[in-house]
Amino acid sequence: xxxxxxxxxxxxxxxxxxxxxxxxxxxxxxxxxxxxxxxxxxxxxxxxxxxxxxxxxxxxxxxxxxxxxxxxxxxxxxxxxxxxxxxxxxxxxxxxxxxxxxxxxxxxxxxxxxxxxxxxxxxxxxxxxxxxxxxxxxxxxxxxxxxxxxxxxxxxxxxxxxxxxxxxxxxxxxxxxxxxxxxxxxxxxxxxxxxxxxxxxxxxxxxxxxxxxxxxxxxxxxxxxxxxxxxxxxxxxxxxxxxxxxxxxxxxxxxxxxxxxxxxxxxxxxxxxxxxxxxxxxxxxxxxxxxxxxxxxxxx
Numbered sequence: 001x002x003x004x005x006x007x008x009x010x011x012x013x014x015x016x017x018x019x020x021x022x023x024x025x026x027x028x029x030x031x032x033x034x035x036x037x038x039x040x041x042x043x044x045x046x047x048x049x050x051x052x053x054x055x056x057x058x059x060x061x062x063x064x065x066x067x068x069x070x071x072x073x074x075x076x077x078x079x080x081x082x083x084x085x086x087x088x089x090x091x092x093x094x095x096x097x098x099x100x101x102x103x104x105x106x107x108x109x110x111x112x113x114x115x116x117x118x119x120x121x122x123x124x125x126x127x128x129x130x131x132x133x134x135x136x137x138x139x140x141x142x143x144x145x146x147x148x149x150x151x152x153x154x155x156x157x158x159x160x161x162x163x164x165x166x167x168x169x170x171x172x173x174x175x176x177x178x179x180x181x182x183x184x185x186x187x188x189x190x191x192x193x194x195x196x197x198x199x200x201x202x203x204x205x206x207x208x209x210x211x212x213x214x215x216x217x218x219x220x221x222x223x224x225x226x227x228x229x230x231x232x233x234x235x236x237x238x239x240x241x242x243x244x245x246x247x248x249x250x251x252x253x254x255x256x257x258x259x260x261x262x263x264x265x266x267x268x269x270x271x272x273x274x275x276x277x278x279x280x281x282x283x284x285x286x287x288x289x290x291x292x293x294x295x296x297x298x299x300x
Contacts, residue, residue: 004180012180016171023167023269030272036143040135042071042127049137051125056114057147063111064145068125068137070099070106077130081110083123086144087299088282097125115147116291118211118278146279148210155205162198166191167265170236174262177255185243188258191265192236199229211278212292222298224275228268235264 028034033054039046047069055064066081079097084090097108112121122142127135173187204214207226217226239261243254276298284294 004176004182008180009182012172012175015175016168019171019266020164020168023266024164027269027273032146032274032277036138038138040127040137040139042129042135043075043131045071047071051137051143052112053143053145055112055145055147057117057119057149058114059117059149060114063113064147066097066110066112066123066125068097068108068127070108072106073099075130076108076127078128079108080126081112081123082126083112083121085115085282086120086122086279112145116280116285117147117149118295119280119282119291120144120146146274146277149212151206151209155202155209159198159202159206162194162202166194166198167269169194170262170265174259174265177258177262181251181255184255184258185245185247188236188240188243188261189245191261192233192240195229195233195236200233203229207278211295213278213295216278216297221296222276223278224271225273225277228271232261232265232268235261 035050036053037048037050039048041047049068051068052064052066056062068079070076070079081095081097082092083095084092095110097110100107100109108125108127110125112123115121122144124142125137127137129135169187170191173184173191176182176184176187203226207216208214213220215221215226216223217230239257242257248254278295278297279299280291281294281296285291
């Protein structure tokens with residue numbers, strides 16, 4: 001197989017890097033750790049807020065800190081954090097926010113009680129202005145925060161790095177199969193190796209540390225993240241098993257399988273992270289079941 005022109009190979013790397021970075025940004029923006037952002041208005045002035053959506057579990061014995069910009073005592077007479085456990089009929093708890101000053105910035109601060117791993121709370125903030133007007137933050141719906149156990153950095157960061165490295169190489173392999181098949185096999189096998197180590201080995205370790213189970217996808221649960229990992233990995237297993245290590249007489253089929261694996265990878269990364277992920281069933285906890293045994297998946 002002839003070596004592709006340098007300009008074409010370079011262009012394909014640029015496109016692969018762009019696709020990988022787009023996947024990083026999208027996964028971050030749609031994932032459960034991304035704060036809920038918006039603006040609220042008091043006395044004709046707009047204030048940007050960023051509300052927490054992920055925190056450590058009850059094992060850390062620390063409450064989740066909820067922070068809001070403080071428009072000032074002359075503009076706000078009261079601010080209340082309103083919350084309850086998700087998917088329960090619990091009455092909402094109301095907690096008055098306290099005023100703090102952090103590095104010269106006035107803040108309104110509240111604390112959500114830490115929950116067992118996979119526990120979730122729903123909350124919003126109600127601000128009463130000095131002229132008696134009520135401002136709800138966010139204006140509609142509730143912010144949902146999920147709690148998890150601590151994941152050691154030696155597991156988490158290699159997992160994250162290997163996953164996005166695999167996306168980069170996988171995109172390059174797929175693009176190469178379309179436009180410049182020289183070294184297509186090398187990139188395909190490297191993508192499979194990265195998915196195997198980062199996704200199928202380190203991924204379950206991250207899941208175990210965070211929520212107490214190694215695997216919550218098919219056939220044991222409905223965790224979309226585990227399921228999409230399985231689909232991506234199997235796509236590359238099939239592609240690499242078919243293409244082998246040396247060019248064959250049916251290169252069209254080999255190239256088509258690598259392209260299909262690349263497409264499967266990109267489609268999987270279009271699914272927001274942690275959809276249908278681990279969630280504590282509070283009804284079971286209230287029946288006396290150990291929270292570690294009351295975690296379910298597949299809920300939206």
